[in-house]
Amino acid sequence: MVESIRVLIWNEFRHERQQEKVRSVYPDGLHQAIGGQIAAPDLSIAYATLDEPEHGLTEERLAQTDVLLWWGHCAHAEVQDEIVERVQRRVLAGMGLIVLHSGHFAKIFKKLMGTDCSLLWRHCAEKERVWTVSPGHPIAKDVPESFVIPHSEMYGEHFGIPQDGEIIFISWYEGGNVFRSGVSFLRGAGRIFYFAPGHETYPIYYDPVVSRIIRNAVRWAAPSHFLAPRTTHTPVAVEEIRSSAVN
Amino acid sequence: MVESIRVLIWNEFRHERQQEKVRSVYPDGLHQAIGGQIAAPDLSIAYATLDEPEHGLTEERLAQTDVLLWWGHCAHAEVQDEIVERVQRRVLAGMGLIVLHSGHFAKIFKKLMGTDCSLLWRHCAEKERVWTVSPGHPIAKDVPESFVIPHSEMYGEHFGIPQDGEIIFISWYEGGNVFRSGVSFLRGAGRIFYFAPGHETYPIYYDPVVSRIIRNAVRWAAPSHFLAPRTTHTPVAVEEIRSSAVN
Amino acid sequence: MVESIRVLIWNEFRHERQQEKVRSVYPDGLHQAIGGQIAAPDLSIAYATLDEPEHGLTEERLAQTDVLLWWGHCAHAEVQDEIVERVQRRVLAGMGLIVLHSGHFAKIFKKLMGTDCSLLWRHCAEKERVWTVSPGHPIAKDVPESFVIPHSEMYGEHFGIPQDGEIIFISWYEGGNVFRSGVSFLRGAGRIFYFAPGHETYPIYYDPVVSRIIRNAVRWAAPSHFLAPRTTHTPVAVEEIRSSAVN
Amino acid sequence: MVESIRVLIWNEFRHERQQEKVRSVYPDGLHQAIGGQIAAPDLSIAYATLDEPEHGLTEERLAQTDVLLWWGHCAHAEVQDEIVERVQRRVLAGMGLIVLHSGHFAKIFKKLMGTDCSLLWRHCAEKERVWTVSPGHPIAKDVPESFVIPHSEMYGEHFGIPQDGEIIFISWYEGGNVFRSGVSFLRGAGRIFYFAPGHETYPIYYDPVVSRIIRNAVRWAAPSHFLAPRTTHTPVAVEEIRSSAVN
Numbered sequence: 001m002v003e004s005i006r007v008l009i010w011n012e013f014r015h016e017r018q019q020e021k022v023r024s025v026y027p028d029g030l031h032q033a034i035g036g037q038i039a040a041p042d043l044s045i046a047y048a049t050l051d052e053p054e055h056g057l058t059e060e061r062l063a064q065t066d067v068l069l070w071w072g073h074c075a076h077a078e079v080q081d082e083i084v085e086r087v088q089r090r091v092l093a094g095m096g097l098i099v100l101h102s103g104h105f106a107k108i109f110k111k112l113m114g115t116d117c118s119l120l121w122r123h124c125a126e127k128e129r130v131w132t133v134s135p136g137h138p139i140a141k142d143v144p145e146s147f148v149i150p151h152s153e154m155y156g157e158h159f160g161i162p163q164d165g166e167i168i169f170i171s172w173y174e175g176g177n178v179f180r181s182g183v184s185f186l187r188g189a190g191r192i193f194y195f196a197p198g199h200e201t202y203p204i205y206y207d208p209v210v211s212r213i214i215r216n217a218v219r220w221a222a223p224s225h226f227l228a229p230r231t232t233h234t235p236v237a238v239e240e241i242r243s244s245a246v247n
Numbered sequence: 248m249v250e251s252i253r254v255l256i257w258n259e260f261r262h263e264r265q266q267e268k269v270r271s272v273y274p275d276g277l278h279q280a281i282g283g284q285i286a287a288p289d290l291s292i293a294y295a296t297l298d299e300p301e302h303g304l305t306e307e308r309l310a311q312t313d314v315l316l317w318w319g320h321c322a323h324a325e326v327q328d329e330i331v332e333r334v335q336r337r338v339l340a341g342m343g344l345i346v347l348h349s350g351h352f353a354k355i356f357k358k359l360m361g362t363d364c365s366l367l368w369r370h371c372a373e374k375e376r377v378w379t380v381s382p383g384h385p386i387a388k389d390v391p392e393s394f395v396i397p398h399s400e401m402y403g404e405h406f407g408i409p410q411d412g413e414i415i416f417i418s419w420y421e422g423g424n425v426f427r428s429g430v431s432f433l434r435g436a437g438r439i440f441y442f443a444p445g446h447e448t449y450p451i452y453y454d455p456v457v458s459r460i461i462r463n464a465v466r467w468a469a470p471s472h473f474l475a476p477r478t479t480h481t482p483v484a485v486e487e488i489r490s491s492a493v494n
Numbered sequence: 495m496v497e498s499i500r501v502l503i504w505n506e507f508r509h510e511r512q513q514e515k516v517r518s519v520y521p522d523g524l525h526q527a528i529g530g531q532i533a534a535p536d537l538s539i540a541y542a543t544l545d546e547p548e549h550g551l552t553e554e555r556l557a558q559t560d561v562l563l564w565w566g567h568c569a570h571a572e573v574q575d576e577i578v579e580r581v582q583r584r585v586l587a588g589m590g591l592i593v594l595h596s597g598h599f600a601k602i603f604k605k606l607m608g609t610d611c612s613l614l615w616r617h618c619a620e621k622e623r624v625w626t627v628s629p630g631h632p633i634a635k636d637v638p639e640s641f642v643i644p645h646s647e648m649y650g651e652h653f654g655i656p657q658d659g660e661i662i663f664i665s666w667y668e669g670g671n672v673f674r675s676g677v678s679f680l681r682g683a684g685r686i687f688y689f690a691p692g693h694e695t696y697p698i699y700y701d702p703v704v705s706r707i708i709r710n711a712v713r714w715a716a717p718s719h720f721l722a723p724r725t726t727h728t729p730v731a732v733e734e735i736r737s738s739a740v741n
Numbered sequence: 742m743v744e745s746i747r748v749l750i751w752n753e754f755r756h757e758r759q760q761e762k763v764r765s766v767y768p769d770g771l772h773q774a775i776g777g778q779i780a781a782p783d784l785s786i787a788y789a790t791l792d793e794p795e796h797g798l799t800e801e802r803l804a805q806t807d808v809l810l811w812w813g814h815c816a817h818a819e820v821q822d823e824i825v826e827r828v829q830r831r832v833l834a835g836m837g838l839i840v841l842h843s844g845h846f847a848k849i850f851k852k853l854m855g856t857d858c859s860l861l862w863r864h865c866a867e868k869e870r871v872w873t874v875s876p877g878h879p880i881a882k883d884v885p886e887s888f889v890i891p892h893s894e895m896y897g898e899h900f901g902i903p904q905d906g907e908i909i910f911i912s913w914y915e916g917g918n919v920f921r922s923g924v925s926f927l928r929g930a931g932r933i934f935y936f937a938p939g940h941e942t943y944p945i946y947y948d949p950v951v952s953r954i955i956r957n958a959v960r961w962a963a964p965s966h967f968l969a970p971r972t973t974h975t976p977v978a979v980e981e982i983r984s985s986a987v988n
Contacts, residue, residue, distance in 0.1 A: 092610055092654070094877050114608040115682050116586055120729055127737040129979070131425050133404040136835050136930015138965035145405075146423075146979065150737065156729070157380040157417060158392075160586070163680055164658030166410045166927070170417060170425045174980075175731030176393075178378050178417045178425050186657055186907070188609050189877015224879035224961075235614055235650070237669030238870065238887065239915075243621040243644065339857055339901070341630050361855040362929050363833055367976055374984040376732065383588050383683020385718035393732065397984065403976070407833070410927055411905030413680070421733075422978030433660070433904055435856050436630015467718075471632035482861055482897070484916030485623065485640065486668075490868040490891065625919050627898040639899075640917075651874040652886075657907045664898060664911060664919045670887075672872050672911045672919050 004044045005222045008065040009035050010056065012072040012079075013049040015200045022200045030071050030205065034100075037211035043218060050075055057083050067096035067221045069214070070103045073200065084108050092188030096221025098214065101198035104159075109194065112187050113161055120156035120177065127174040128152035130181060130197060134168040138220040139184065139193065139213060147209045153199045155179045161194070169213075171196065182213065184220075191221040251291045252469045255312040256282050257303065259319040259326075260296040262447045269447045277318050277447065281347075284458035290465060297322055304330050314343035314468045316461070319353045320447065331355050339435030343468025345461065348445035351406075356441065359434050360408055367403035367424065374421040375399035377428060377444060381415040385467040386431065386440065386460060394456045400446045402426045408441070416460075418443065429460065431467075436474040440464040498538045499716045502559040503529050504550065506566040506573075507543040509694045516694045524565050524699065528594075531705035537712060544569055551577050561590035561715045563708070566600045567694065578602050586682030590715025592708065595692035598653075603688065606681050607655055614650035614671065621668040622646035624675060624691060628662040632714040633678065633687065633707060641703045647693045649673045655688070663707075665690065676707065678714075685715040745785045746963045749806040750776050751797065753813040753820075754790040756941045763941045771812050771941065775841075778952035784959060791816055798824050808837035808962045810955070813847045814941065825849050833929030837962025839955065842939035845900075850935065853928050854902055861897035861918065868915040869893035871922060871938060875909040879961040880925065880934065880954060888950045894940045896920045902935070910954075912937065923954070925961075932962040 011031035015022040026033045035045045046065075048056025050072075062068075068087065072079070084107045091097050091112060099109045104117050128149040132140050156177035162185070169182030181196035195213060198204045205211070258278035262269040273280045282292045293312075295303025297319075309315075315334065319326070331354045338344050338359060346356045351364050375396040379387050403424035409432070416429030428443035442460060445451045452458070505525035509516040520527045529539045540559075542550025544566075556562075562581065566573070578601045585591050585606060593603045598611045622643040626634050650671035656679070663676030675690035689707060692698045699705070752772035756763040767774045776786045787806075789797025791813075803809075809828065813820070825848045832838050832853060840850045845858050869890040873881050897918035903926070910923030922937035936954060939945045946952070 088608075089610075092877075112608040114582075114606040116583075118724070118727065120724075120727055122728060122731060124731070124735060125737075126731070126735045129423055131404045133406065133425075133427070134410065135405055136833075136964070136966070136968040141966045154731075157378045158382055159380065160682060162656070162658065163381065163413045164411075164656065167414065167427070170404060170427075172419055172423055172425045174733065174737055175735045176376055176419055176733030177729075177731075178380075178419045180380070180414070180417075188654060220965075223877070225877070225882045227877040230612070230614075233612065233614055234616060235671075237616060237618070237620070237648075239668065239670030239913075241618060241620045241669045243619075243668055335855075336857075339630075359855040361829075361853040363830075365971070365974065367971075367974055369975060369978060371978070371982060372984075373978070373982045383586075383717070383719070383721040388719045401978075407929060409903070409905065411903065419733075421980065421984055422982045423980030424976075435901060470630070471714075472630070472635045474630040477859070477861075480859065480861055481863060482918075484863060484865070484867070484895075486666075486915065486917030488865060488867045488916045490866075490915055623917055625898045627900065627919075627921070628904070629899055651872045651911060652876055653874065657875070658905075660904045661908065661921070664921075666913055666917055666919045670870055670913055672874075672913045674874070674908070674911075 004042055005218060006064055006066045007043050007045045007069065007218055008048055008061070009045065009069040010048045010071065012075045013051065014075050015073065025201060025203055030200065033205050034069065034214065037205060038215040038218065040215060050078060055079060055083055057087060059086065062086065062090045062095065065095055066223060067098065067218045069098045069100060070106055070108060071100045072106045073102040076106050079107050081107070084111055088112060091190035091192065094189040094223035094226040096218070096223060097190060097192045098217050098221060099192065099194045101196055104194060112192060115162055116160040118160045119179070122154040122156070122175060125151035126154055128154070128197065129172040131170050131172065132168070133170050134166060137166070137168050139168050139182065139216045141216050142212060143209060149197055149204055149207065151202055152197065152204065155181065155196045189223065189227040193217040193221055251289055252465060253311055253313045254290050254292045254316065254465055255295055255308065256292065256316040257295045257318065259322045260298065261322050262320065272448060272450055277452065280452050281316065281461065284452060285462040285465065287462060297325060302326060302330055304334060306333065309333060309337045309342065312337070312342055313470060314345065314465045316345045316347060317350045317353055317355060318347045320349040323353050326354050328354070331358055335359060338437035338439065341436035341470035341473040343465070343470060344437060344439045345464050345468060346439065346441045348443055351441060359439060362409055363407040365407045366426070367401070369401040369422060372398035373401055375401070375444065376419040378417050378419065379415070380417050381413060384413070384415050386415050386429065386463045388463050389459055390456060396444055396451055396454065398449055399444065399451065402428065402443045436470065438468040440468055498536055499712060500558055500560040501537050501539045501563065501712055502542055502555065503539065503563040504542045504565065506569045507545065508569050509567065519695060519697055524694065527699050528563065528708065531699060532709040532712065534709060544572060549573060549577055551581060553580065556580065556584045556589065559584070559589055560717060561592065561712045563592040563594065564597045564600055564602060565594045567596040570600050573601050575601070578605055582606060585684035585686065588683040588717035588720040590712070590717060591684060591686045592711050592715060593686065593688045595690055598688060606686060609656055610654040612654045613673070616648040616669060619645035620648055622648070622691065623666040625664050625666065626662070627664050628660060631660070631662050633662050633676065633710045635710050636706055637703060643691055643698055643701065645696055646691065646698065649675065649690045683717065683721040687711040687715060745783055746959060747805055747807045748784050748786045748810065748959055749789055749802065750786065750810040751789045751812065753816045754792065755816050756814065766942060766944055771946065774946050775810065775955065778946060779956040779959065781956060791819060796820060796824050798828060800827065803827065803831045803836065806836055807964060808839065808959045810839045810841060811844045811847055811849060812841045814843040817847050820848050822848070825852055829853060832931035832933065835930040835964035835967040837959070837964060838931060838933045839958050839962060840933065840935045842937055845935060853933060856903055857901040859901045860920070863895040863916060866892035867895055869895070869938065870913040872911050872913065873909070874911050875907060878907070878909050880909050880923065880957045882957050883953055884950060890938055890945055890948065892943055893938065893945065896922065896937045930964065930968040934958040934962055
């Protein structure tokens with residue numbers, strides 16, 4: 001099995017540098033806060049941000065990554081298409097991908113889903129209650145039947161994702177909405193988990209249950225092995241062919 | 248295609264005869280109320296109840312049925328196992344099945360799901376808001392983004408169903424719960440739809456949106472064709488076998 | 495309820511104009527041959543090709559289309575990205591999409607799948623036997639348990655598609671390969687069917703079983719309704735919010 | 742996280758005692774042969790057979806089991822229904838289940854699937870070629886693109902299982918058939934893997950690739966945690982209810 005899971009937390013890291021309100025909650029960036037919260041002996045955590053060369057997502061870097069976490073919000077459009085395709089290839093080869101909150105609109109998530117990934121949102125600090133609907137899933141390990149996020153941004157249905165997502169969490173909002181807030185997908189050899197709770201001005205990533213879910217998700221998404229590229233697309237026949245004489 | 252869809256609405260029909268409170272809402276039985284509400288020119292509606300011989304579900308009757316609706320609550324245990332198996336066979340051959348409200352615990356639903364189908368419930372007439380999460384699904388045709396059932400029995404997660412159900416509706420409850428309240432499944436050649444809203448003491452089945460959903464579901468669940476039994480399980484080879492000499 | 499299904503058959507239409515071998519089999523183009531074969535009173539069939547303005551896929555044209563068939567092979571790269579996105583939007587809003595043979599590598603199919611859609615192939619006119627693995631599916635109506643395509647291009651596993659495809663056909667090849675040759679997907683409000691049999695130099699599209707499958711698929715993929723665009727992404731609360739005072 | 746996976750290999754163990762032909766291949770029973778082949782430091786392997794009290798599947802025994810392997814063939818009907826229900830409950834609570842070959846017709850498999858699980862078969866020692874269609878799946882780790890079983894019983898489509906199975910292997914048979922020969926399902930908290938290759942008179946369970954697949958499947962099916970029973974089905978409201986005055 002995997003000795004230590006190589007985790008890379010990616011953050012666009014703009015809000016924190018531009019807005020005092022965000023910086024006051026996540027002074028070292030959302031990525032550092034999340035990394036600090038999910039730290040565990042079996043996880044080897046590194047970081048990358050949008051403004052690094054190649055967004056910090058070089059081929060070499062990805063080749064050393066088992067699970068990638070993605071936090072983006074206001075700068076989705078600045079992520080280069082060729083790097084999105086690079087990340088996609090790595091996911092299809094086995095790398096886990098955890099997409100957080102507003103990452104539902106990240107190019108990489110939309111590319112892997114094939115749908116518009118749109119949703120409703122409302123920003124008024126309302127109460128969110130998260131229900132565990134798949135309590136036996138590894139991501140729900142040690143997670144209570146339901147838990148409250150006192151002040152949250154509402155993300156509401158309908159959510160434009162494919163129907164094959166395994167629903168692990170559904171959120172209830174005080175304002176009357178519901179949302180499939182924790183959903184897992186398999187694409188190629190990669191495991192993908194989308195998790196809605198989290199926002200740049202709420203301290204949600206310091207919540208111990210939220211941290212546990214993300215840590216569980218990292219362990220669940222870690223690949224057993226990576227898929228090697230095909231050696232050929234045009235193989236010779238492995239069994240004798242006798243009916244092709246007329247070709 | 249199908250000229251007219253042959254619909255059979257099955258009701259255990261006990262509450263209505265035993266409790267004045269239920270009879271006052273559904274004087275002719277839930278089955279008659281539902282049938283009256285969903286009536287349409289393309290539907291040919293018939294009824295069957297638990298206390299008829301063979302529960303009204305003879306082989307002949309089922310052979311004449313395209314879509315079966317199921318309402319049961321207090322007498323699930325009285326449904327004979329062999330008739331449950333008969334219904335299952337007909338569903339696997341193509342008959343649609345619409346399971347309503349407390350039918351989540353009907354033998355036929357549990358048998359087709361393979362899981363425990365358990366859930367939470369609370370009976371205090373709280374408000375339910377139903378969200379359409381799959382608005383393009385045929386069952387959601389002409390159904391609003393969300394609609395309210397003023398007084399409902401809460402059905403809450405987690406709901407013990409397989410994860411391959413296509414989620415069409417999710418309900419929000421005033422008391423803080425959520426529920427996958429409209430879910431469709433494919434089993435064999437049969438299409439199955441579970442729909443939670445509805446209760447014997449609330450007039451929910453008179454709600455025009457609820458009626459529209461059930462009518463849509465009947466049309467969606469109607470088979471294009473029924474599956475004929477296999478002619479053999481032990482076919483001769485269709486291609487020449489040359490490697491079996493050693494057998 | 496749809497009066498007549500508006501079908502648009504799209505073909506890149508290059509092989510037929512450039513290669514005598516292809517023209518001898520499909521003199522008026524693959525699109526015309528397919529259209530002629532699947533013709534039925536409930537289908538209203540039109541055509542579009544790559545070299546028309548906007549590839550014949552204007553907004554107006556798509557707005558008049560219920561089901562789009564796609565045949566492309568050597569010119570996938572010439573399809574403009576913005577038109578691919580336009581088709582994707584229409585599929586997510588409800589338009590059915592039938593992707594034929596080498597269309598597995600069309601931009602539109604890869605975009606909707608989110609995976610690499612790669613496969614193995616071998617071109618030596620070997621025998622293919624197609625098995626119906628989901629005989630109760632509407633697409634398999636009146637299709638035998640298995641049928642033979644005497645000379646076919648082999649398409650083999652593994653096939654890089656998402657696992658939520660409903661498998662309707664699996665092919666056996668004389669040379670020892672297998673392939674999920676008929677698979678359906680739901681994406682947004684759209685129904686998608688990929689069907690592998692077919693090639694520009696074999697008369698496969700004149701096979702009556704193949705034609706029946708494509709015709710069945712068109713009927714299955716026709717939408718019950720189209721999804722209207724959202725009126726807003728930022729709704730006001732539909733239930734009273736009392737816990738947001740601190741925001 | 743699991744220190745050692747507690748594996749229980751169940752065998753009806755009748756053929757081996759009654760037929761010399763079977764005994765000559767599996768002298769100590771199929772269960773012992775399989776156990777010997779998949780042995781590994783992280784697996785703690787035990788055995789149970791049909792003719793033990795309670796079929797060797799007491800509540801206590803199951804409570805000590807992480808993954809159960811099931812081999813049955815001629816005596817499916819002798820397995821007591823209440824023990825089947827006990828195994829089902831344990832699977833839904835998290836226990837992995839590996840169903841082998843003719844176990845497709847075992848009561849426990851049919852109960853968990855909800856479908857008829859029927860298939861075609863032909864017993865003439867023909868060649869089977871198994872293709873890996875989901876090479877990135879943990880069960881396919883270190884398994885080649887395809888491998889040959891020189892003499893096998895044919896199991897053919899259509900196979901009456903739900904469509905949500907993740908297809909990991911598809912088999913090609915010399916006689917012209919195909920089969921989804923390795924399929925995984927999630928039901929409740931349990932992971933289920935059906936694997937077709939294997940027969941009581943062929944030495945298939947001594948094949949190192951087959952053994953690797955079964956060992957991989959055991960590791961994949963091992964639960965991260967078991968699901969505790971619900972504490973209540975009728976919870977009080979977690980949010981204030983104000984609209985129920987009329988109840």
